[in-house]
Amino acid sequence: EPEVTQTPSHQVTQMGQEVILRCVPISNHLYFYWYRQILGQKVEFLVSFYNNEISEKSEIFDDQFSVERPDGSNFTLKIRSTKLEDSAMYFCASSDHSGNTIYFGEGSWLTVV
Amino acid sequence: EDQVTQSPEALRLQEGESSSLNCSYTVSGLRGLFWYRQDPGKGPEFLFTLYSAGEEKEKERLKATLTKKESFLHITAPKPEDSATYLCAVGGSSNTGKLIFGQGTTLQVKP
Numbered sequence: 001e002p003e004v005t006q007t008p009s010h011q012v013t014q015m016g017q018e019v020i021l022r023c024v025p026i027s028n029h030l031y032f033y034w035y036r037q038i039l040g041q042k043v044e045f046l047v048s049f050y051n052n053e054i055s056e057k058s059e060i061f062d063d064q065f066s067v068e069r070p071d072g073s074n075f076t077l078k079i080r081s082t083k084l085e086d087s088a089m090y091f092c093a094s095s096d097h098s099g100n101t102i103y104f105g106e107g108s109w110l111t112v113v
Numbered sequence: 114e115d116q117v118t119q120s121p122e123a124l125r126l127q128e129g130e131s132s133s134l135n136c137s138y139t140v141s142g143l144r145g146l147f148w149y150r151q152d153p154g155k156g157p158e159f160l161f162t163l164y165s166a167g168e169e170k171e172k173e174r175l176k177a178t179l180t181k182k183e184s185f186l187h188i189t190a191p192k193p194e195d196s197a198t199y200l201c202a203v204g205g206s207s208n209t210g211k212l213i214f215g216q217g218t219t220l221q222v223k224p
Contacts, residue, residue, distance in 0.1 A: 004156075031209075031210045033210060033211075035212075041216075042214050042215065042216050042217075043157065043200065043202075043212075043214040044214070045211045045212060045213070048209040048210050048211055050209070050210075055209040055210075056207060056209035056211050058211075089154075091156050091157070095210055099144070099145075099204070099208070099210040100145060100162050100164075101159055101162060102147065102159065102210060102212065103159055104149070104156040104157045104158070104159070105156050106155055106156045107154075107155070107156045109154075
């Protein structure tokens, strides 16, 4: 079964440092997403990306966050200057043109110290 | 504002003891109601998408149903390997694919 892959699985970073989380969506998918889950809380939407541009973003996705599809396979989330409250599990997801089935990766656990 | 509430928060069952999980939602224009399974430290694993009231879908011991205000995930004769957190999410009228998640129901099935 095709899957969304994410790297790294776990990253520890100092407050104020830049972090890039990487994702390889399912190959024929057209819609890409980032979600996050703070420990013990709900999964929260961050951003959706289609046709090389952001189609929707949440209030969480402020100027410190950016996304990019640098080539035909990777999809990245950059946090410019990390804060303690950015510590969370970050999930990448993708779906085909219908958007009817959204598949998630295993997540990247970010710890900001 | 789109909202999803799941109940109960936690459920303990004996192996073979059937039960149901509830997902109540309010959304302006339902594009789809999604069920996921999440194991500790893992990403949500897709189970079902339901689109309209009256629709039902089944997978092994799981059956999902949908009304205009709620969805139920029925678990028939559960086994210990069904232990996980079950997440409900709604896609609203925007065509961006954004999902709004509930807080989940953590199911523990004891042998």
